[in-house]
Amino acid sequence: MTKYLIKRILTAIFTLLIIATVTFFLLRAIPGGPFTREKALPDAIIRALNEKYNLDKPLFFQYLDYIKGLLTFNLGPSYRILGFTVNDIIRSGLPTSALIGGIASALIVIIGIPVGIISALKQNSPVDYFVMFLATLGVTVPNFIIATLIIYIFSTQLGWLPSNGISNPLGYIGPVIALMGYSLSFVSRLTRSSMLEVLRQDYVRTARANGISERKVIFKHALKNALIPVITYVGPMVAAILTGSFVVEKIFAVPGIGRYFVQGVTNRDYTVIMGMTVLYSAFYIFMILLVDLAYSWIDPRIRLDGGAR
């Protein structure tokens, strides 16, 4: 187990290094630098700026500097938001994004899984049809449309929620719902279908034949196996949600981290783009690792060290 963990962590670091490297060189392949403006800056200023940010050094040395910075968790200064380092930006944006994302993720799990189970147990009943109708709708409507509708209905028409910002606790409701939409639908659909599949299996029939109470059959025997595909999805989803959805933060004017990434992309703020990519990837990889560990906890048949997956 420890050996497996160490191996996985080393692989994760290696993967991150590859991601950082590729991102670095990809961004440097773009013609024009962060100081290219529509109104050209004087040469002297560009030279001074390049010197200040070490952009005049050979590319390889810049790369080494960057990796060195990464290893000490220093992601460098932002080229566009003056006086801010990427660390500052993450520090200012991440808590908000993580809070909204955390609430959304928790609600997805708390609502999505039970709804999926109920829907599976009452297959082909009105409840099931209603849930599946909502879930299908949720998967097909993009979150920016959900977000806009929330603002339109609850902020503009009814005036119940603030239309932007999170200075008021009510302001969290909109972003959280918009973030949840797709994943909540997906999780309940996934739970339902995998639950149905498990319930058809022989061991469940055996358990029932042995006279075990229905509650025990479902929660003790069926649910654990049914949750495996759900966990596979939920892990990376949490990473995606916690690090902020660009769209939702843009629409609700939430001062989170996703906004900075989009700004960085449009401003060609290299360090911000790279910083966000690395942060996001690290989180994503971490969640995948957690998922793999959760597998063996839920289903001891899945052995982590060696063995076929």
Added chain:
Amino acid sequence: MADLNFKKVAKEDKQDIEQTRRSLTYWQDVWRRLKNNKSSMVGLVGVIFIVLLAVVGPWLTPYDYSDQQSDFSNLPPRLDIREVGDKTFYVTRVYRLLELQDGRVVDRFADLDTNVVDKINHHAKEIILPINVETTQTYALPSSVTLGADEYYSEKWGIALGDTTYSFGDDAVEVVYIHPDSPFQNVEFEGSPYDVNESGYFAELTLVDNYGEANAEDAAYDFDHGAENLITALEDATFVEEIRFYGEEVIVDYSYGLMNDNMVPDGYEDVNLTIEYQGEENKYVTDTIHNKIFLLGSDTQGRDILTRVLYGARISLIVALIATVVNFIIGVTYGAVAGYLGGNWDNFMMRVVDIINSIPLVLWVILLMVVLREVVIDIEIAGRTYVIFRGTSGLGTIAIALGTVYWVAMARLVRGQVIGLKEQEFVLAARTIGVSNAKIISRHLIPNALGPIIVSMAMMIPAAVFTEAFLSFIGLGVSAPQASLGTLANNALSGFQSYPYKLFFPAAMIALMMLAFNFLGDGLRDALDPRLRKG
């Protein structure tokens, strides 16, 4: 001895007993299963319908997707008309008077002349400017701003304007703001998000969003007495417009809707504007009719939304299709080669897939888009430069970005299939008669794995539509004047409060596409691979 009188049985009778049934090929069986599945048939019909609309639709409408008729901008699909005398008028939200006949615009009149409204709009839009324009920079703006009060009030219009200085770090910023109760806030703020702070005033949204860089032109505005000047101008202003046409006079009075409540004369409390024509005065909307020039309305530049939505659907479908094909080519080749070669090759290739799989793909697409849009690859041969690849923000780039990122799942799936198939006898047979490896993969292995591949491709299309809409939404999509559904939705967002129909139709189209393709994909999965069938 019994007379054994055997008789020959007719051929038809014999067959009847044998109960033969025409044997079905795999694909016939798939079609039979698909036909029996109601939701997938709905999906199939929907997909065919949408594809037809996207392919043929843009040619059937009388406009081109880039045709601009700026006189007729922002017309909703249903028009609130006012009938006065023998004429029918429509007043747009930006105070433009149009004459209608049978739902078509026959004449247009000049915009409101003494345009104080415009003046306010102009300043409201450019409220926030760094004073020191020489050092242009982007501000990381706070979510709310506390404003001091130094305000001017016009009783007649019930509007309060204020000047104040706010400092962002080292830079002082002059802000003009408008009281939230003022009628003018509805005039062309385009529904962008604005921020109301504790004292109940709002500063323009650019504040919240990131104003970007100011240019010298903006700085020309006299900040010192901005609010005072505006109020003085307002006190003198009337919002009456007199138009003459065909020798007759139309008088439009916009004042009532803008006035402060206690200044409105009796009988005009809920009147927005009046139109006087041929001695008759109209106070209210008399009827609501369909817009016959633009069935689904027009956008900010006076382009037909119906045409734009159909054309956007075409762009979205093309992007999804190319992305799926690219994804198919890379994924299937990679997976089949890895699976067929096996051993160390397989190990290495699958480790690469593992690494790619642990990268958040949406992020990767964004990065690729950023790079691909601008990169130019060229080679120099004998002093001349040949451009191999020139990045654009067109269709191709986005399709390539999507296709080259999402092949991983496909590769895994094909590898799994190939590993199972390659041990079977028919492959051995092919190998013994000396068929080359490439041919075994392309002629024997891939066709046998086609079922799951098709399912995966069918699911890729809606995913690509979704991702493309998202990319367009954050401004990385196809470039203007082309527009995908995501671009349309994004453009509609800024004026959403005033013109919800602009968002509604592209959004509905996206949802319909997703629904149809998802239904079809689910049905195909059940039909092609019954083992994968889910509840």
